[in-house]
Amino acid sequence: MKPPRFSYHAPDSVGAAIALLARYAGEARLLSGGQSLVPMLNFRLLAPAALIDLARIPDLAYVREENGSVAIGAMTRQRHVEHSEIVANRLPLLREALGWVGHLPTRSRGTIGGSLAHADPSAELPMTLLALDGSVVAAGPGGLRTIAATALFDSMFTTHLAPDEILVEVRIPVMAPHSGFAIEEYARRKGDFAIVGVAALLQHQGGRCLRARVAACGVGSAAVRLTAAEQMLERNGLGLEAINAAAASAAAEIDPLTDPNASADYRRHLTAVLVGRALRRAAGLSVVAIH
Amino acid sequence: MNEATSEAVEISLIVNGRPRSGRCEPRKLLVDFLREDLVLTGTHAGCEHGICGACTILIDGEAARSCITLAVQANGAELFTIEGLAQDGALHPMQQAFAKFHGLQCGFCTPGMLITAIDFLRVNPAPTEEEVRDAMSAVLCRCTGYQGIVAAVMAVAHGSTAATAA
Numbered sequence: 001m002k003p004p005r006f007s008y009h010a011p012d013s014v015g016a017a018i019a020l021l022a023r024y025a026g027e028a029r030l031l032s033g034g035q036s037l038v039p040m041l042n043f044r045l046l047a048p049a050a051l052i053d054l055a056r057i058p059d060l061a062y063v064r065e066e067n068g069s070v071a072i073g074a075m076t077r078q079r080h081v082e083h084s085e086i087v088a089n090r091l092p093l094l095r096e097a098l099g100w101v102g103h104l105p106t107r108s109r110g111t112i113g114g115s116l117a118h119a120d121p122s123a124e125l126p127m128t129l130l131a132l133d134g135s136v137v138a139a140g141p142g143g144l145r146t147i148a149a150t151a152l153f154d155s156m157f158t159t160h161l162a163p164d165e166i167l168v169e170v171r172i173p174v175m176a177p178h179s180g181f182a183i184e185e186y187a188r189r190k191g192d193f194a195i196v197g198v199a200a201l202l203q204h205q206g207g208r209c210l211r212a213r214v215a216a217c218g219v220g221s222a223a224v225r226l227t228a229a230e231q232m233l234e235r236n237g238l239g240l241e242a243i244n245a246a247a248a249s250a251a252a253e254i255d256p257l258t259d260p261n262a263s264a265d266y267r268r269h270l271t272a273v274l275v276g277r278a279l280r281r282a283a284g285l286s287v288v289a290i291h
Numbered sequence: 292m293n294e295a296t297s298e299a300v301e302i303s304l305i306v307n308g309r310p311r312s313g314r315c316e317p318r319k320l321l322v323d324f325l326r327e328d329l330v331l332t333g334t335h336a337g338c339e340h341g342i343c344g345a346c347t348i349l350i351d352g353e354a355a356r357s358c359i360t361l362a363v364q365a366n367g368a369e370l371f372t373i374e375g376l377a378q379d380g381a382l383h384p385m386q387q388a389f390a391k392f393h394g395l396q397c398g399f400c401t402p403g404m405l406i407t408a409i410d411f412l413r414v415n416p417a418p419t420e421e422e423v424r425d426a427m428s429a430v431l432c433r434c435t436g437y438q439g440i441v442a443a444v445m446a447v448a449h450g451s452t453a454a455t456a457a
Contacts, residue, residue, distance in 0.1 A: 001339040008300065008317030008363060031356060031364075036358040039340040041318070051317070055364060103429030104414065105407060106341060108353035191426055251445075287433065
């Protein structure tokens with residue numbers, strides 16, 4: 001239960017960190033908050049030649065509103081995102097999601113960028129980034145590029161970031177005024193990884209659904225958008241019957257895994273229940289006014 | 292510190308208001324650095340993978356798990372551990388409340404419980420009981436002492452603002 005030996009680097013710039021990644025050619029790991037990486041080292045699930053600590057690089061922790069989006073530095077601690085006034089006002093879905101991410105003491109250290117790059121299929125932040133149509137900015141040897149959430153998550157603990165790229169910023173469009181939203185999750189203890197989690201974001205007007213986003217975690221090898229359910233809502237509106245149909249469709253469009261925490265059948269059942277709950281809340285009870 | 296090393300690194304930090312330093316391998320966990328190098332054994336190593344919360348301390352004023360933080364990550368930080376709670380021989384109000392409401396039996400989880408509760412009340416000074424239960428679920432007690440723990444945290448929330456001073 002102690003980490004294996006590794007070399008430790010604390011570069012003071014993103015460029016230096018990228019150079020180190022290149023030098024270790026896949027044998028190094030980036031350290032952000034360490035709330036997933038250090039347990040994996042303790043269990044010796046990983047034995048990297050080196051850790052590259054991003055915490056000493058200045059200017060990677062911030063929350064800014066710019067041009068209709070919120071930009072969040074990758075090293076911003078989850079706790080600070082949770083308590084950011086900009087996030088509370090512009091991205092209340094993200095704020096609600098953060099309440100489900102670990103416990104207060106792990107959110108003190110865990111970062112938003114670290115969680116996204118770690119890509120745990122049970123984690124709430126990848127699912128939430130999908131529901132919010134967010135993207136990330138990656139820095140590599142060739143400069144910066146933007147990757148949409150839908151193109152970021154590949155499979156279990158795997159993203160489409162290149163081995164010599166570093167996630168440096170998260171960008172999320174400000175939620176539309178009067179959006180309805182909800183996070184629903186089941187875990188054995190609140191704060192544990194989700195057995196299944198669901199994020200819903202609805203733009204609606206008098207029962208009509210202008211735009212629906214439904215995403216889930218714990219339902220496969222990566223967080224996913226439930227696009228069939230979204231399309232049904234956009235077509236059929238937000239009546240109880242339409243919501244029930246979308247929930248049933250959500251359960252049909254996932255490919256859950258059986259593991260020691262839950263069977264695939266149970267996850268499928270939970271998905272229908274939680275999507276139904278999230279949509280009912282987002283459609284009716286949780287209308288937010290954004291000024 | 293831009294140079295690679297798996298050799299010992301110098302760690303300097305403030306613990307309970309006092310400057311402390313030591314040398315350790317970069318792989319050394321902060322909880323082990325506290326216990327072995329600084330001989331502050333009040334912080335307990337439980338599960339060693341960030342689940343049980345017994346090792347919770349304050350890092351720069353925020354509760355964090357010292358078993359999933361490397362000592363080198365805390366270099367330059369200000370830490371607060373269970374040893375710093377009592378002032379001039381007087382127990383911290385949270386400690387007094389835990390004693391009064393039987394918030395501990397074996398005591399193993401207690402350092403993490405106290406630090407977690409103090410940080411939580413700083414963030415949420417007037418919580419509901421449900422919020423206290425939610426927050427305290429960050430730390431596991433295996434003596435089934437939760438009733439007393441929740442009662443103690445609620446008592447401090449209702450009775451005193453001094454508990455947030457740490």
